[in-house]
Amino acid sequence: MAQTEVLTRPKKRGLPSANLLIDMPEFELGDRFTPEQREWLDEVGFIRFKGFAKPETVRQLGLEQEELSRRWVREDRKTLFGTPLIVGKQPGGEGYVQRMPFCSVFGEKHHEFLKDPRFRTICEFAGPDYRVGEKERDGLVINHYRNEDGSVFSQQGWHTDSLRDVFYLEKPRRYLNVGFYLDDSHLEKGSVRVIPFSHQQSTWNLLARKRYFLDVEADPAEYVIEADAGDLTIHDGRCWHRVAKASVSGPASQRRVMYLPLMEGPLKEKDENSRMPLYFRLRRFAKF
Numbered sequence: 001m002a003q004t005e006v007l008t009r010p011k012k013r014g015l016p017s018a019n020l021l022i023d024m025p026e027f028e029l030g031d032r033f034t035p036e037q038r039e040w041l042d043e044v045g046f047i048r049f050k051g052f053a054k055p056e057t058v059r060q061l062g063l064e065q066e067e068l069s070r071r072w073v074r075e076d077r078k079t080l081f082g083t084p085l086i087v088g089k090q091p092g093g094e095g096y097v098q099r100m101p102f103c104s105v106f107g108e109k110h111h112e113f114l115k116d117p118r119f120r121t122i123c124e125f126a127g128p129d130y131r132v133g134e135k136e137r138d139g140l141v142i143n144h145y146r147n148e149d150g151s152v153f154s155q156q157g158w159h160t161d162s163l164r165d166v167f168y169l170e171k172p173r174r175y176l177n178v179g180f181y182l183d184d185s186h187l188e189k190g191s192v193r194v195i196p197f198s199h200q201q202s203t204w205n206l207l208a209r210k211r212y213f214l215d216v217e218a219d220p221a222e223y224v225i226e227a228d229a230g231d232l233t234i235h236d237g238r239c240w241h242r243v244a245k246a247s248v249s250g251p252a253s254q255r256r257v258m259y260l261p262l263m264e265g266p267l268k269e270k271d272e273n274s275r276m277p278l279y280f281r282l283r284r285f286a287k288f
């Protein structure tokens with residue numbers, strides 16, 4: 001990237017300086033990563049692919065997400081395969097699930113969506129023997145953030161996704177977190193903020209650079225990943241990131257993003273008899 005070119009771009013829309021310094025191209029994912037896309041993700045720690053899915057696909061997935069949420073509220077589900085559900089209340093009093101694990105196990109359209117051959121491409125990019133772990137960890141998770149009364153999920157404090165490896169007694173490794181957007185997510189929705197290049201940090205910084213989930217303040221180095229519904233993003237799980245609270249409220253703050261677990265190594269599938277992982281038990285205990 002030519003530094004002079006990006007440094008002379010005008011400051012726009014109150015985006016953090018990192019967004020002005022790092023000018024992410026409008027990447028699109030074909031049947032292979034291009035060398036430029038590969039290099040970008042390796043170097044910066046995240047990437048966004050525009051228009052991964054068509055609006056009709058996004059609409060269908062959104063309808064199924066709402067259906068699953070209504071079903072789990074009706075069934076008064078507290079956990080799925082041992083993973084806790086986060087349940088909020090709409091202003092009208094009706095419950096809705098704000099963190100929905102294992103969506104592709106319970107939702108046929110989500111399951112079908114994962115058959116898109118580009119998910120294989122992403123797995124191959126992650127390394128040999130990677131798969132989408134539909135029944136592993138928390139499976140395909142949909143996060144549903146809203147900034148309004150009754151919502152219990154409007155932001156997430158600073159964290160890396162690699163801490164979970166430590167809890168699962170696995171060495172922190174390169175772990176790609178793949179997100180797919182069901183709603184537009186621009187600056188006013190808070191959106192995910194990543195510290196570029198932080199995947200290259202020492203294990204000490206991975207553990208101690210910030211207080212996991214408790215620190216929520218803006219970081220001078222953070223970059224806002226803005227995306228439209230239908231876009232797909234990948235971030236290296238060793239990067240520090242947070243989800244900021246929306247500056248707007250009510251329906252305008254709705255942000256639904258699905259995350260897929262890319263897994264390697266021995267298959268450890270979960271089912272109705274799975275126990276709640278220590279990670280969640282500790283988070284519950286510590287109330288964060």
Ligand SMILES: O=C(O)CCC(=O)C(=O)O
Binds near residue numbers: 156179191192259
């Ligand atoms: O919602 C997002 O975009 C990020 C979610 C996230 O960081 C997480 O669930 O670990």
Ligand SMILES: [Fe+2]
Binds near residue numbers: 159160161241
């Ligand atoms: Fe995360």
